[in-house]
Each structure stands twice: as C-alpha cells, then as structure tokens.
Amino acid sequence: MAEQPTSVPLATPGPQTGPANAIDVRDVTRDYRRPRTSLRHPSPPVHALRGVSFAVPQGQRFGIVGESGCGKSTLLRILAGLDRPTSGSVAIDGRDITGLRERRLKFVRERLQLVFQDPMSSLDPRMRVGDIVGEPLIAQGHGNRRERVAELLEAVGLRADAADRYPHQFSGGQRQRISIARALAPRPKIIVADEPVSALDVSVRAQVLNLIADLVDELSLTLVFVSHDLSVVRHVCDRVAVMHAGQIVETGDTEQVYEDPQHSYTRRLIAAVPTLGKALSGVSAADLNQEYRP
Amino acid sequence: MSALVTEAAVASEGPDGRRRRRPVTGSLLVGGLIVALVLGMALLSFVWTPHDPTLVNSSARLQEPSLEYWFGTDKFGRDVFSQILMGSRTTLFVGFVAVGVAAVVGVPLGIVAGMGPRWFGELLMRGNDMLLAFPALLLAIMFAAVYGASTLVAMVAIGIASIPNFARLIRGGTLQVMKTEYVIAARAAGRGPFAIGLRHVLPNVSSLVIVQASVGFAIAVLAEAALSFLGFGTPPPTPSWGRMLQESQELLSSDPRLAVFPGVAIAVAVLGFNLLGDGLRDRFDPKLEDHR
Incomplete structure (x- = not known):
C-alpha cells in the first residue's frame, strides 16, 4: 500500500489479525461508459469508484457510509465478484478475484454472501421460501437441504413452516430475515449487507440489526455493512469508512470517527x-x- | 431479543394471501366462458353431431333453419350446425399449432436474447425485426405454394410468423427480471445462467407467455379463416369456419345466413380469446397492480 493515490485522509487498512485479510481492496476504480450523445466526442465516462483501498481483517464488522450515488453499491458488486473493476484488485481471503472467470469464482460464492436492500425485490416472488433459502445449497451441491433450511429459518426467528409459503405472505422485516437465512445457507465466512434495513419500518430496524449483529457474533463472520445512515452503522460496526463521490475520504474506528470526524x-x-x-x-x-x- | 420473538410470532400468523386473490374481471369471465364454449363444442363434435357434417344430401339443399337442421343446410345439403361444431375442432387445432410453434421457439429465443451479452441480444432482435416486417399471411401462402395447402402447413407458417412477437415480448420481460436483486442473489449463490433462466426468468415471464398465447390464438384463428377463405388453408371436406364463409359468398344475396353463422362463430371465438388475454394480463401484470 505504498502508493496511495487518494489525496484525502488515508484509507488505512485495519490491523492485521490472522493469516490474511478477509477482504483486501487495492486502488479499485470503476468507470462506466455512457452512450454517445455527440458525433464528435465520446461521452465522458462516469467514475463510479476512483482509487478505493481498504482492508477488512477476519471477524471485523466493517461499515461503509455514504450518500446514495457515491459508489457504495458498485463497490459491493465488485467485492462479490459480480462486476469487474476498471483497474485495481480485490482479494477475498488472500486470493485475488479480479479478472477471474465465473467458474474460478466458486470459492467466492461459497465464502461471501449478500443481503440486499429491498426485501421486496431480492426474493423471487414465484419461489417458495424454502426454495429461496435452499438455492445456494442446490447451486453449491450441499445435501440435507430440508433440514438445513428449517435450521436456518429458526436461526433467523421464523417458523419452519415458513418454508412452504411465498415471499409476499411476509412483512418487510420477515422478508429481510428470509434474505439473511439465504445468505447464511452455504455457511459463508463473509456477509456483505447492502443497506439491509433502510427499506424497513423504523420499528423493525432494530430487530433486524440485532439479528445481524447476533448472527455475526455467533458464527464469527466478517461483516461488511453498507448504509447511508451513520447511526445504523454505529450500532453495528467496529470500523467505518466514509465514502464520498467514489472515494473513501475517512476510515477509522466507528466511535472515533463519530466523536472526532476529520x-x-x-x-x-x-x-x-x-x-x-x-x-x-x-x-x-x-x-x-x-x-x-x- | 423479546421484540424479535414477538415479530416472529406475528410472522407465522402472517397476513395470509393478502394480495393473492384478485377479483375476476369481466373480460376474464366472458373470455373464459367463450373459450370454454368453443372447447365444449369441439369436444361435443367427437361424440355427437346432429348430422354427418360432410354428408352431401341433394334432396335437402339450401334448407332454412328448422328443428331438423338447426342452422339450415348449404348448397350441397350439408348441415350447417354440424359443420360449425366440427369447425371448432379445426379452430382449436389451428390455435394450438400456431401458438405452440411460436411459443416453443419464441420464448427461449427471447430469454436467450435477454440474458446474453448486449450485442448478441441486439443482433437477435434485429433479425427478429426483419421477420416481423414480413406479412404472416404472405408467408403462409408461400408455404402453401411450396408444401401444398393444408391446415398444418398454414398454421406452422402462422406460428413462424408469430415468433417475433413472442421473442420481443419475452426479451423485454427477461431484461427486467435480470435486473432484479433476486437474480443477483442467485448469481452470488453460484447459480449458472441456465439455472437462472429456468428457475427465475421463465417462471417470472410466464404470465407474459400466457397473455401473448391467448392473443396469438385469436390471431391464428383469424388467419386460418382468411387462408381457408382464399383457398390456402384447410382443404375440403374438413369443415372449417373460414371455408364455410368462402363457400357462402356466391349465395350471399340469396342465402346470407350461410355467411352469418360461420362469421359470427369466428368473430365470437376471436373476441373470446382476446378478452381472455386481456383478462389474464390484468390478473397477472404486476405493473397494473398499483393502479387499481
């Protein structure tokens, strides 16, 4: 991390614990091309990410805060191997995933799972809850699906008979629990949550946040938690990175950033x-x- | 944690079927009834018709409707009502073949075009547009000229000409589904493109397929009538509503009822399938949900 291109306060990686960081992001940029609007000049690219670097050690709860449109979601997709950075590299558990083909990304699919913002659109309306939660198990060829699904539903505070019902029969908070159960299904080591509570009523937010925090502790997971709401991040995370216009402008322990923002x-x-x-x-x-x- | 348990308890009670049962709309009901009527007529014709619909009876030519001949007889003395009953079989056969061909090719094409890389989808759709620009009836007449006039040939041609409608619609639906978070979640879970297409995209565009199928059915029925009228469709003696119309035209001034019965049958059947399609769209289309 010798050459740090961002001029603003350094995005320093967290302390090294264990063999390799769960996530290592180095100098990642992502440009989007827009369609031409002029015959003479190509449209200028949109810089969604410009030189983002950070590291998340195993077991840490890492928060990323920033307003909508600052590149948070792009960053998450790159972390999950669903999008490719224009330059820079991302390593999960010490293994570089940039530029890997889908077939070689299997270990990422096993280790890293996502929880999405909108529990309405993140669950297939035509699938039963049991199939939704069990989908990663099928995709990755795990056995004993029914038992594991029941166990997962219980772990997120739903009854086992929820497996036979459809997502629209549940409230927002319950759907987010289903989403969390699906993310936990393949026993991942890293959970990446993209604004998991911002679509929820304030009254159920705390419950879902506590559930995430408890599960992360219980299963000793690494959590990357993205939000536009600093108070939510403060509730859950140890460290926080503040993103603005595609760059990380400040990183630090949550309390420190909160008490003494630089x-x-x-x-x-x-x-x-x-x-x-x-x-x-x-x-x-x-x-x-x-x-x-x- | 007690709050969590409370919510979970409420969860299991749940607002069961809160939005699932939508009221049956008028068009769905009427369309369904008409389609059921056509289906019933076709089934009935297998077990019973008042007379042999193809029996030529020179002593009973051009009879007015009576208790013996409910819709009267045509110039060969054949019973019109029996022909209408038998003709409904042709109509249904035609719809199933044409829609079947169009859906079996068009739906996978649309899904592939929607899931593949952008340039690939665009390429397929441009080819699609070219096929769309080609008139369906002309294609059917060309097929009839090459392979001989038969119901099957005509309907395969109509089916081929309907492929672009399916492909374009399904591609649009697929593009929408591919943007949803549940597809991203499936990718993150390690699902391959084939599984995503089969397990997520297909079920979620199936309502589009059903709606387009019922509209396509109506188009096919009309096309069969037109082709039979022109002599490129169902050859005699198989009864077909379109050919009955054609045979009636020379007697249009003296015996207009010969045109009225098959004409009404075609119009009602087409209306029925269109209404059914409309009703199904109202019922399935999630975009319309918020506006009611």
Missing part, C-alpha cells in the same frame, strides 16, 4: 443525524446544511 464531509454526515435535542431546539435539515457547509 473530514468535512464526515462532519456533515454526522450533523445530519437527527437527534431529539436538535429537533426540540427547532433545527431543520436546511439549517444543518448551511451551518456545516465547508
């Missing part, structure tokens, strides 16, 4: 977290924006 963008994010005190003193979002503009 970058102006982080300060704005923290200021945007609503608190009772601010609400009582009549501060509105518009005021905050002006007050903290760099």
